[in-house]
Amino acid sequence: MYKSSKIFIIILLLISSQLLFPNNKAEGRTLFPDITNYRNEIVFLADSGVINGYQNGNFGPNDSIKRLQAVQMIIRELGIRTGDAPNPKFKDVHPGSYGYNEIAKAAQLGIISGKSDGTFDPFGQLTRGQMAIILVNAYKLKGTYHSNFKDVSAKDMRLPYIQTLAAHNITTGYADGTFRPNTTLTRAHFAAFMARLLNEDFKPNGMSTLSTEKLANSAQSVVGIELYDENDELISLGSGFIVANQLIATSFHVISGGASAIAITESGEEIKLEGVVAYDDYLDIALLKPTKKLGYPSLPLTNFNSVKTGEKVVSMSSGFGVENTISTGIISGTQILEDEFGDVKTIQTTATITDDSSGGPLINNKGFVLGIKTFDFEGINFAISSDYVIEYMEDYKHLNFNKIQTEKFIDMPVFEFDDEEDWDDETLGVKPPKPIDLEPLKGTKQTLSDQFIDAVHDPEFPVVYGINRYGELISINHETKNIKKIPFNLPAEKIFYQNGELYITLLKGEHSSSWQEETQEGAVAIVDPSTLKIKKVFDINIDPYGVVADDHYFYVSSGSGQWTFIKSFSKETGLEVSSQLIRQESALVLHPNKDRIYAVDSDISPRDIEVFPINNGVLAKGYDSPYHGDYDLSTTMTITPDGKYIFNYAGTIFVSSRLQSTNMHFVTDLNTKFTAITFNNDLSQFYLAIAKRIYVYDYESFTPTKTYSIDGEGYFLFNYKDHLVVVGKEKSATTGIANTFILKATMP
Template sequence: MNRVFAIILTLTIVFLLPLQVSAQKSKFPDVTQFHGEIELLTSRGVITGFNDGTFRPKANITRADAIIMLMRELKIPLNEVRNPNFKDLKPGDRGYSEIAMAVQLEIVSGKPGNIFDPKGTLTRGEMAKILAITYDLGGIFPYGFPDVAFEHWTFPYISALAANNITVGFNDGRFQPGLPITREHFSVFMARIVNPDLRPYNPKVADSFLEAMFAMEIIDYVAHPTDSIIFLLDAQENAIIAFNHETYDADYIQLKLPAEKIAYANGKLYATQLTGVRSPFIKDEDMRGAFAVIDATTMTLERIINIKLDPFDIAADDNGVVYISSGSAQWTSVQSFNSVTGEVLSTQGIRHRSYLAMHPDQNRLYSINTDSSPRTMRVYSINEGKLGPEIRSPYHGDYSLNQDIAITPDGKYIINSRGHFFRSTVTPSADMRYVATLDQTYSSIAFDVEYGEFYTSNKQNWIQAYDYITLRPIYQLTTYGNVEKMFYQNDILVIFSKVKLGNSPRTFIGIEKIYY
């Protein structure tokens, strides 16, 4: 699982950022470009220039001067510093206190032989590392400089600066990490971090923030209702992963029997467990299967419940009742089970291979068939874990439906990826009634009901935002990868996408975010 869940945080970039000349002039007579950036740092006391009044923008910056500028910008008190004990730096030397504090903060370290080389030049790669660490910059830009190998130690830092639209390349497309950096370019990088308004427009920088990439094959996702956790079912390892997208902590449990679908309710995870081969010709009495009950906090297996059903989809409620639709036998059943004892609580008719959607109120269960045309929705009432007889949709082929069904977080609508919205209500005569259709289909959808927006994507590298009241499109957002799944949690749009690294033929699962 370490291999599967390894987060790739080291990528490169290939885009060029144009040199921009601000209309605001610098006080230094030898500054001919980047006036705004240099004037910003001058006004903040970061840049003072030389005794002759010049800035010397084309001169290479020394390691000591770079650290002095950083400490001035950070405004960190320097009255109490620990001696780093470098052979070439002693108390009273220029930059001693600033360098000692930077070492203390683990922003920089020395060179072999226990020296710091304060008068030595700083390379572009070293610059990227220092700035990324100092300002806690993260993110991935999934392109590559031809002169920076994937294994190069500067990868995570260059990538972080690029993801934040700070770093620049040369006209030939190279980054040149070993080249000394000039005083003006170091100033530009720092100014763009301090004031994001100075960052130039670049169409290759997406609206999302690519934070990590994984080598997994995710076949099902379930979001925790309150915490920043998303449960992932990885087909490669047949494992369920509890992934915290804020801390990037992860825990997992590997299952012995094949799993296809998972559900979460009240601190428990439930997973379908296949024990045989599906077939429309199997009789109900010959079907076999199971479901797993997992403690979602500790990610430990509590029990396996064997059932006389070939599980296809699964739902659960807070009372520990599990609802499973059959994957075999054509006209078959959906059943509810006591997840502790395994007792069958109820059985109702259903078309095999039907997907399920639990209403947020947990008083009714919706389904949609997948193997026949036209597709039809059904609803089953729930009373103390027992399913009532099916009520079919009032429409038969009037609205073409894809093989999915979901309920909006507020429970008002049943939705299908064809873009159709249907009413969800306990009143049978009004339930599943058509409301409206979006202007386009989607493969993934996420809702921010509180602020009245929702977001769709159709396996492309852009997202359409809608007004939740009018269902009208309002704006678009770009992503780095093709969107597979989205969740809105704690003011963050969390996006699982398929991303490639530069010209690599392999596709990874990317974790992209849009912060609101």
């Protein structure tokens, strides 16, 4: 009896060795002598009980994987019970046949749909395109990739699935830029894809430099966070971003003091947050768990030691109802702050951080998160290093999502500044003035899908000229609603109007601290606004950033090279006339008298204003303001039409004078930041755009007198023949997409 039982067992083992996934995990895990590639991934799946090797100890990495086998692996990994699904009625799969239960369950869950002839073809070979479809369906993945594969057309129904898989960094395609969707899949390749899906550690680390436009694709992984009190009243807004295992990283102060919270995705979907997985109120970081996986790609993290001063970064946020908001800047420096409680690794950046962007990611040009944006203090923007999130994720990235425990929001300590006198709203400059006689601003309104990065208004005609986020010039007549567009051979970035001409900077490379003056290049186009025809394009030996022009010359500051140049050029010949030293990425403002140019730097702290006298196109050596960090400064400023004052958008006002002894001397502080400013014709009033309001100020006393509400946020203000023209951004009530609006109203 003993002998016959043993023989029976041996026979069973021999039979089971012909199947793909016998219950022989230990042996497959220790042997697999035929594996040369993806060994760690295959062993990981074997350890997880998803796959096994053959009875002879081999894995068969180059064997084709069958469609049924892929379904069995997925069902097994998901831990789904089978046997209760309705008959999918595939012609070649019948109740009781091998694999029927798994196929029926997969069809019920929408993972598979079969072929057009009504069959499933369970023992047919699985292609790469089919693999993309079933993995995206099985794990409810979302997202789009920043690039296209050459061999997957826009009409291919597999495209969105392949794009989503690439967005999650599960596939990178081939070196020649193809995906090869019709190529059959081997066991090793399917194991690699599954392992990357289940374990972030197996995902390839892309180290290629991405353009700002491609980096913007990462915004799909950024969420808005709304915090509510016990009465379901909204009390704060912030941002967060998806990390491994579909958790959300954010700043602790974003979720402190509330009873519940929701995350709002790129598509506008609102998902309740279950609670707090981990937090540190001293470091100002928190990990949150949504009630279900969001499905969008996680953002890769990098450590503090990889942060380089001067490298270009992108700041992302999703708040105040405007999703996918980004701003660019550089790393100004890194610092480890210490006190009696410990130390904090901080990153200083010129990329904008506002209340609603707190908790969002600061991303380098390779797509890695350097830190969590935390606060802006006196114009200096800080992020907390990703090191702390990486440390937390070691405990949670491999856990079953459904088994991760959370704490309630209401049980969190309340985040407070250590010294309220040092950190009040007035010091931070983030609290807008109290509204005065608030009422809606009424006028004619136009919306368009393009979003502007820079804009000017024609002084004679009801036309706004703007540079959109694709580097194109757009002309919008806000009376006739007529829109025209000019694409350039190079991306446009800045625009300036002077004497019936538009001066537009054209880029030949990305701004970079390491791009030295000797090799810099760019161009400036001069456009006739009446016809929107290009009159001239001048190639220049500088990376253009700021641009202004007078009657005969145009002036350009460099966006690269750290300590670099501002240069003047003849508008007739394009030849260089003169140059002076300036800091990279300095914004330029021409005085109404056209006898001097003011500049404010953007990448060092504290910021400073300087002035360059000009005479017949020749730039004289500049000199700085008498202050060094005494007053808050933003990277944008304007000069009053009478030429008397410099208004910095941080709310500080300075004298503009030809006398060096009084030039750039402090006048007053409006105690509020603003995004745009304009003046009425008789200079009795000026207008500030602050969030979703327009504030009217008395010009003599610099005090607010009236407040108007608008539906969106105003980014540009213009005075067109005593009409107030507001150009801003608002969220569409029907689509949830952010659009640009132009609102024209009689000046209050």
